[in-house]
Amino acid sequence: MTEHLTVVRHPLVQHKLTLMRDRETSTAGFRQLLREISQLLAYEITRNMAMTTRRIQTPLCEMDAPVLDGRKLALVSILRAGNGLLDGILELVPSARVGFVGLYRDEKTLQPVQYYCKLPAELGERLVIAVDPMLATGNSSAAAVDLLKKAGATDIRFLCLLAAPEGVKRMAEAHPDVPIVTAALDERLNEQGYIVPGLGDAGDRMFGTK
Numbered sequence: 001m002t003e004h005l006t007v008v009r010h011p012l013v014q015h016k017l018t019l020m021r022d023r024e025t026s027t028a029g030f031r032q033l034l035r036e037i038s039q040l041l042a043y044e045i046t047r048n049m050a051m052t053t054r055r056i057q058t059p060l061c062e063m064d065a066p067v068l069d070g071r072k073l074a075l076v077s078i079l080r081a082g083n084g085l086l087d088g089i090l091e092l093v094p095s096a097r098v099g100f101v102g103l104y105r106d107e108k109t110l111q112p113v114q115y116y117c118k119l120p121a122e123l124g125e126r127l128v129i130a131v132d133p134m135l136a137t138g139n140s141s142a143a144a145v146d147l148l149k150k151a152g153a154t155d156i157r158f159l160c161l162l163a164a165p166e167g168v169k170r171m172a173e174a175h176p177d178v179p180i181v182t183a184a185l186d187e188r189l190n191e192q193g194y195i196v197p198g199l200g201d202a203g204d205r206m207f208g209t210k
């Protein structure tokens with residue numbers, strides 16, 4: 001991918017996103033839409049993924065047919081909201097390896113602190129797609145990508161549902177080599193760090209917590 005930020009303007013993506021933004025959408029509806037939209041965003045972010053061929057027999061003849069080199073893909077969910085994107089993408093690429101990164105914000109320093117990290121082996125040989133629905137300040141996303149790079153990843157992409165300009169700028173400064181795919185670039189962050197107009201707290205909306 002060459003663009004640093006790709007906004008997927010496909011009508012299906014935009015329609016589903018509007019339903020997700022609507023405060024009247026139920027938890028079950030939100031979760032289902034997130035699963036569907038994650039697959040449409042995955043379609044975009046997995047363009048030019050590593051391919052290999054497999055010798056198969058069609059009803060007419062043998063052929064070397066193209067298949068995904070699925071073992072070369074690692075999906076990394078940034079907890080907890082990343083899991084909502086992860087499930088849908090895994091349906092599309094079931095052989096992908098999966099990692100998890102957990103970060104919380106230190107109330108004093110306001111910096112992200114790692115509380116969990118479990119990553120697949122050989123990250124340096126894989127396309128690594130980090131997933132988190134909301135790219136807000138970009139602090140935790142940048143920290144998560146730092147972790148992935150420390151673990152050896154060199155080919156990293158970031159998939160989110162919504163991005164704020166502040167988060168895109170932060171990521172562009174910290175990780176200009178990491179392309180971002182999103183369904184929308186919203187206006188701004190509010191004082192609490194929420195994306196506006198946004199959709200609220202993605203984790204709360206998908207898990208029904210407050």
Ligand code: URA
Nearest residue numbers: 134136194195201202
């Ligand atoms: N995280 C969320 O869940 N929502 C926002 O608007 C910003 C960060």
